Amino acid sequence: MSWTQKVLSSRSLAAVAAVGVFGATAFYLGSLDTEVEASNTVEVAASAPSATFPANAGTLGAIPDGGPGCGVPAGSNRDVTFTVSGLSGAPTNVEVSMTFGGPVHSWGGDVTATLIAPNGTQFAVYGRRGSTTPTGCGSGNDLAGPYNFKDTAAATNWFSVAGTPTPAGDYRSTTVGGTATGGTVTSLSPAFAGVANPNGTWTLRVNDSGGGDTGAVSAASLTVDAGAAPGGSPTSDFDGDGKTDFAVARQTNQPIAGQVRWFINPSSTGNVVGYDWGIGTTDFFTPADFDGDGKADIATWRPGAADVAAFYILRSSNNTVQIETFGVSGDNPSVVGDYDGDGKADPAVFRSPAGAGDQAFFFYRGSLNNPGGNITFVPWGTGGLTSFPAVGDFDGDGKNDFVVQRSAGGGQGAFWHLLSGGGTQIVPFGLDSDFILPADYDGDGKTDLAVSRTDSGARVWFVRPSATPGAPYQVSWGTSATADIRVLGDYDGDGKADFGIWRPATGTFWILNGANNAVTTSQLGATGDYPIANFQQN
Structure with missing residues (x-):
C-alpha cells in the first residue's frame, strides 16, 4: 500500500524514488480547519448507482x-426525450413512467410506446393493447x-387489464399486439x-x-441503474454518482503500527470522510466494485504464500468485510476488474x-455462475x-480483456490484445518505457490505449x-x-x-477535462500521501 508496495515494475520503481514513502503528517480540510479523524467506515449506503x-x-x-x-400505418411520432448524465457503466435496471393528460388518450389500444437508448438500441414497452389480429x-x-x-412490477398484465381509464400503477412491459401471441410479458432491463x-x-x-381519437403525454420519467463501466473507466467512484472521487491514503500508524487511513472526498457530498483500512508496510491498493452496487469498495491486497495472500474488501453495499484468498507474493493485483461481465469486479492478479x-x-x-470459487488462468505475456x-x-463487451505492453524493438512499444470476445490484436503504440494509462477517453464504452512519459519536464499523455x-x-x-x-478518472x-x-x-x-479543456x-x-486513482497505472 505504501509507495514501495504499490509498484511492481522497474519503471514504477523509478517513480518511487522520486516521491518517497508514506508520511504521517496531520491533515486538515482546507479553510474549514476540520481534522478528519474517522476511525472506521462512515457514510456507507447500500443503494445502487x-x-x-x-x-x-x-x-x-x-x-x-x-x-x-385500426392497425393502419401509424401517424407521426411523439418523441419524448430524457437527458441522462453522470452514470458509469452499462444499465443494470431500466424503468420508464408515463402520464397521459390534456387530454387523456382515448382508446388506449391504438398506442405503442418504444424506448430508445442513445446508441440506437430500442425495445417496445407495449403496443396495440388488447388487439390479437x-x-x-x-x-x-x-x-x-x-x-x-x-421489471420488478407484479405480474399484472398490461395487455388485458380492465378499467376506464386504465388504472394507474406498476406494470411489466409486453410484446406489441396485432397477432394472436401479442401481449407476452417481457423484460426491459436486459434489452x-x-x-x-x-x-x-x-x-x-x-x-x-x-384514427378518431386524441391524447397527449403530459409527464414522463426514466430511471436508469448503472453498474461498473465496461469501458474501463477507473474504479475510484466511491459514492456511485458516476464521477471519480478525490481520494488519498496515508500511513498514520494509529492505532497500530503500519495502519493506513483513506481520505475520500465524495463528489456527491463534498464532505471528506476517513476509513482505516490496510497496512502500509505490506498491502497494495485495489479499490473496485466487488459487490456490484455501483460503488467502488475500499480494498487492499496483502501478499503472502499461496493460501495466505488475500484481498481484504470492505463491501459498500452492507458494510461487511469480504476476504478473498488469492495470489502469491510477487503478483500484480492492479488488474482487478470484471472479467465475466456480471457487473462485479473479480479478484485478479497478473503473474x-x-x-x-x-x-x-x-x-x-x-x-x-461460479459457486465453487474456481480460478481461471489465462497465459498471456512473458516474464x-x-x-x-x-x-x-x-x-466494449462488458468484460475485461487480457492486454499487455511489450517491446517492439528500438525502444518502441506494442500492445498485445487477447480479446475476451475472441481474437488477437497487436497494436504498435508508444515507447516500451511508457507508463500505461488506459481508460475510455472518447466515451464510446471501450477502453482506449493511452501511455504517458516525461518529456522536457512535462508529463505528456x-x-x-x-x-x-x-x-x-497528445496532451x-x-x-x-x-x-x-x-x-x-472521469471527474x-x-x-x-x-x-x-x-x-x-x-x-x-489538477484535472483537465478531456472534452472542453476546463481545469x-x-x-x-499532503506530501507523503498516495492518490488512490493511480493504482492501475503500470
Missing part, C-alpha cells in the same frame, strides 16, 4: 392521430396514468444491458396506429515470472519484466481513441519538477476519462 431523469419539457405534448381504422382495434379503455413500467455508455439522449417514442522467456499469466476468480498489463475492456484509432493525440499535463502523480461524469495529476507538495488534484482543482492530502 441510480438516477431518475424527467422528460425534457419541450418534448411533451399531443400524440399525432393515426389514419382511419392485424386490424383489431384492441382495448377501448382510456389512458391517464401514471403508468410505471419496470439495454449492452449499452456501454448510458449517458446521452434517451427517447420514449409514442405512436397512435388508429510475471523472473525469466524473460517464461510464460506470464492472468488469474481471476469470476463471480458469475522478466518484458510484459506489463493494461487494464480495461477494449472491445498519448491517447489512441478506439472510435478514431487513426487519429491519436501535456503535469510536470516532473513538482513530482506530479498521474490519476486516472465530471460525462462518460469520458479526464487528464489528472496530484501534486504532492501542495496536496492538490478543476481540489485540495486533499
Whole structure:
C-alpha cells in the first residue's frame, strides 16, 4: 500500500524514488480547519448507482392521430426525450413512467410506446393493447396514468387489464399486439444491458396506429441503474454518482503500527470522510466494485504464500468485510476488474515470472455462475519484466480483456490484445518505457490505449481513441519538477476519462477535462500521501 508496495515494475520503481514513502503528517480540510479523524467506515449506503431523469419539457405534448381504422400505418411520432448524465457503466435496471393528460388518450389500444437508448438500441414497452389480429382495434379503455413500467412490477398484465381509464400503477412491459401471441410479458432491463455508455439522449417514442381519437403525454420519467463501466473507466467512484472521487491514503500508524487511513472526498457530498483500512508496510491498493452496487469498495491486497495472500474488501453495499484468498507474493493485483461481465469486479492478479522467456499469466476468480470459487488462468505475456498489463475492456463487451505492453524493438512499444470476445490484436503504440494509462477517453464504452512519459519536464499523455484509432493525440499535463502523480478518472461524469495529476507538495488534484479543456482543482492530502486513482497505472 505504501509507495514501495504499490509498484511492481522497474519503471514504477523509478517513480518511487522520486516521491518517497508514506508520511504521517496531520491533515486538515482546507479553510474549514476540520481534522478528519474517522476511525472506521462512515457514510456507507447500500443503494445502487441510480438516477431518475424527467422528460425534457419541450418534448411533451399531443400524440399525432393515426389514419382511419385500426392497425393502419401509424401517424407521426411523439418523441419524448430524457437527458441522462453522470452514470458509469452499462444499465443494470431500466424503468420508464408515463402520464397521459390534456387530454387523456382515448382508446388506449391504438398506442405503442418504444424506448430508445442513445446508441440506437430500442425495445417496445407495449403496443396495440388488447388487439390479437392485424386490424383489431384492441382495448377501448382510456389512458391517464401514471403508468410505471419496470421489471420488478407484479405480474399484472398490461395487455388485458380492465378499467376506464386504465388504472394507474406498476406494470411489466409486453410484446406489441396485432397477432394472436401479442401481449407476452417481457423484460426491459436486459434489452439495454449492452449499452456501454448510458449517458446521452434517451427517447420514449409514442405512436397512435388508429384514427378518431386524441391524447397527449403530459409527464414522463426514466430511471436508469448503472453498474461498473465496461469501458474501463477507473474504479475510484466511491459514492456511485458516476464521477471519480478525490481520494488519498496515508500511513498514520494509529492505532497500530503500519495502519493506513483513506481520505475520500465524495463528489456527491463534498464532505471528506476517513476509513482505516490496510497496512502500509505490506498491502497494495485495489479499490473496485466487488459487490456490484455501483460503488467502488475500499480494498487492499496483502501478499503472502499461496493460501495466505488475500484481498481484504470492505463491501459498500452492507458494510461487511469480504476476504478473498488469492495470489502469491510477487503478483500484480492492479488488474482487478470484471472479467465475466456480471457487473462485479473479480479478484485478479497478473503473474510475471523472473525469466524473460517464461510464460506470464492472468488469474481471476469470476463471480458469475461460479459457486465453487474456481480460478481461471489465462497465459498471456512473458516474464522478466518484458510484459506489463493494461487494464480495461477494449472491445466494449462488458468484460475485461487480457492486454499487455511489450517491446517492439528500438525502444518502441506494442500492445498485445487477447480479446475476451475472441481474437488477437497487436497494436504498435508508444515507447516500451511508457507508463500505461488506459481508460475510455472518447466515451464510446471501450477502453482506449493511452501511455504517458516525461518529456522536457512535462508529463505528456498519448491517447489512441478506439472510435478514431487513426487519429491519436497528445496532451501535456503535469510536470516532473513538482513530482506530479498521474490519476486516472472521469471527474465530471460525462462518460469520458479526464487528464489528472496530484501534486504532492501542495496536496492538490489538477484535472483537465478531456472534452472542453476546463481545469478543476481540489485540495486533499499532503506530501507523503498516495492518490488512490493511480493504482492501475503500470
